[in-house]
Amino acid sequence: MLRPLLSLLLLLTLSAQAEPAHLRIQGSNTIGAALLPALVQGQLWAQQATDIQQVPGAVANETVITARDAQGQALRIDVAAHGSSTGFTALGRGEADLAAASRPITEAEAVRLKALGDLRVASAEQVIGLDGVAVIVHPDNPLPQLTTTQLAQIFSGQVQRWEQLGVAAGAIHLYARDDRSGTFETFKALVLDPHQATLDAHAQRFESSEALAAQVSSDRQAIGFSSLAAVHGAKVLAVAEGEGPAMLPDRPLVASEDYPLSRRLYFYLPANAKPQARALADFAQSPAGQAIVAAQGFVSQQVQAQPVPAQAGMPPRYRSLAQQAQRLSVNFRFQEGSASLDNKALRDVQRVAEYLRQAGKLQSKAVLVGFGDPKETPGRAALLSRLRAQAVRRELARDGVEVLEVTGMGDELPVAGNDLEQGRLRNRRVEVWVY
Template identity: 60%
Template sequence: MPRTRSASDHETWTRTISFLLLGSICYALPWSVFAAVPLPNSDSSVLRIQGSNTIGARLGPALVKGLLEEQGLSAIRIEAGNAENEQIVSGKATDGRSVSIEVAAHGSGTGFTALGDGSADIAASSRPIKDSEANSLQPLGDLKSPAAEQIIALDGLAIILHPSNPLVALNTTQLAQVFAGEISDWAQLGAPAGPITLYARDDQSGTFDTFKELVLSANGKALSSKAKRFESSEKLSDAVSQDLGGIGFIGLPYIRQAKAVAIASGESQAMLPSLTLIATEDYPLSRRLFLYNQPELSNPWARALVQFAHSPRGQAIVEQNGFIAQTVQAVKIPRQAHMPANYQELAENAQRLSVNFRFQEGSASLDNKALRDLNRLKSYLREQNKLHSKVVLVGFGDAKADPARAELLSKLRAMAVRRELNKDGVVMRDIIGLGDELPVAANSADEGRIKNRRVEVWVY
């Protein structure tokens, strides 16, 4: 059974949030959150959001409410819509006109369908857009571009059990076997004997898509037909917490009364879905939450919501709703014997920041999250007076036949980040390449290799 990290390994974040400069985080969208948005001439909705239940159940309406408050509206209400998992957020302008925004949460896939048929202005998704979806929506523009793909929060899939289940850790291979029905009794996992009952989100869910990609497909498995399926995250979690033999997967804010177990992938240590490990995307089942919009936004309310979600207040709402905000924070990492010597020196004398830089698939270019994180990091370094010789970049990669090549490639990744930071006057203390050391995911699948190809930021 994989070894579990102690809470001190990943729960010692300093809680001081550095407030980001609004202009610096608005990459490719030159629009002020605080500008007044045109009011409607009729009672029709000014904005329609469709997609992920993970986002739409709570976070989406909360962000919309915050935007309406920012726009000076009053008497703001969140009410049930015309169907289950649909909500309407409305408010009154100073001249008495009503403004309403619709949020429908029937699964990530439905958001992209709604973008395509024109019944939604924004697609909320708890997974990246698929190539097939991006191709079908090509008439709207490049939905994978930085102007269209907005990472608004981080989340982790928690594997949940009944609170009395003594199991503390699983690896992703075991998890795949469980949900494929190949392991059907808890005794096969070292727990008290009893049949395993499977709980899963429905096929429209981005949560299910993420689990399918990271766990099932990565291990050549498919979900057992015996799994009980749910559209609602809350209902799934509550059902598991009341079933002695239950196991399910859910977004981090929906653990509720259930018990989360630690997860290991490949050679990584078992990790609980903690704030720290999800913020750095090291937790094996961490994921990004997205809003997708047309690159050339014609709806001013859509543009304003995107901007607001990236703003300091928007990210505070992300945190208030149980997800992980993308603010830069520092943490002291305990020194451990399995760490390489130069990494131990960092753990002893420096702090690790909550930002990891990752790259586009099959490319040396930074991905869309990394492009925004560059600006977040620059703001943090300026505010903390760490622009000169205080930063160490540590590159990592996946295993290669030649360890020297793996080390070189990992250092080149760190150098790519250095080039971007140098443009704004950040002078590095050191650049380190650690090759395939300290993996956070299995290298047997593309998803794992992408996670392992990363650059950490440490500060003195």
């Protein structure tokens, strides 16, 4: 009796060892189409895995990656990229170990998933890169730019012909991502909702940014929106919001999140995340992971210094900085209705400190410049903008950075309009300049 029992236990043990370590990721098509598989493979290479293979899944927009780790154990990673909302649904059902999203989790989703922990804390909500929602038209379209108000009118069907925009091209053909898409949720939140507009029912919908961009590139009357990484030959329009200047989704403007349709790309991990999920998130945050983010056409979070041309309309102190210093590629932003740094900013503190450390500029080489939105009380905007910069200085000091100067410029140099809350939030920022 003992020998058969021992044989059965040995068989069960060997069977368990033969089962591959399994990681299931669901969510954003923007992330899952190419970036996520590239990050998975990059992490596997970094861990000295062998026999790495990637094949399409049984359904479109799904991918299966298999490998063997350094100890020879079989690994399997399943990626299903059907839209950001599907990732949160899969987390709730226990069908995913990590959710990829191209927009932040909603209040309703966070409440529904509270059994998995608070998914809005920094350890759970991790920004892995940045993207710009690009407004795209056919390459032959002569239109250079649009405002967010015009975009709302176009995509809601209020403006239906190109002639209304000064372009002799006939009826406007609308192309949009589907309702499960984080790209659509971002466009809806930044363009349609602020103008109480809804997407025209005649718009053609796509699960994939690549398919949408390909269609726009072949239709002279088309306009659509896609991930910056999926433009693929279409013409990209500059976008202006309120009093802010028209901006193209150039990498520096997306990195600073000044571009009006900038967005963050997220991983969401439950409190009891699998070690494999946590390891993938850590790799995505690393310099090697951020290099993959950039290689895939998105904008990495690695800090860089860049010159800013001095202009006559700049405030004197700001013009002096532009003439003598360089601006870092990151803006610090804050939790809504709070003076506390948001989750991305908390990690950016570490990135800025590491950049200054490597550049030999930890001591008295950095200047923090705070900005805000207009206030009724004279001087209040300047005071609040300086307090925001002081908050960043305190965080940097914990990482050994001694700031040379802190200044507040109030509501000067807005990057967005102040009529809407989303514009005011973008104007509340802290820049870092280095000598």
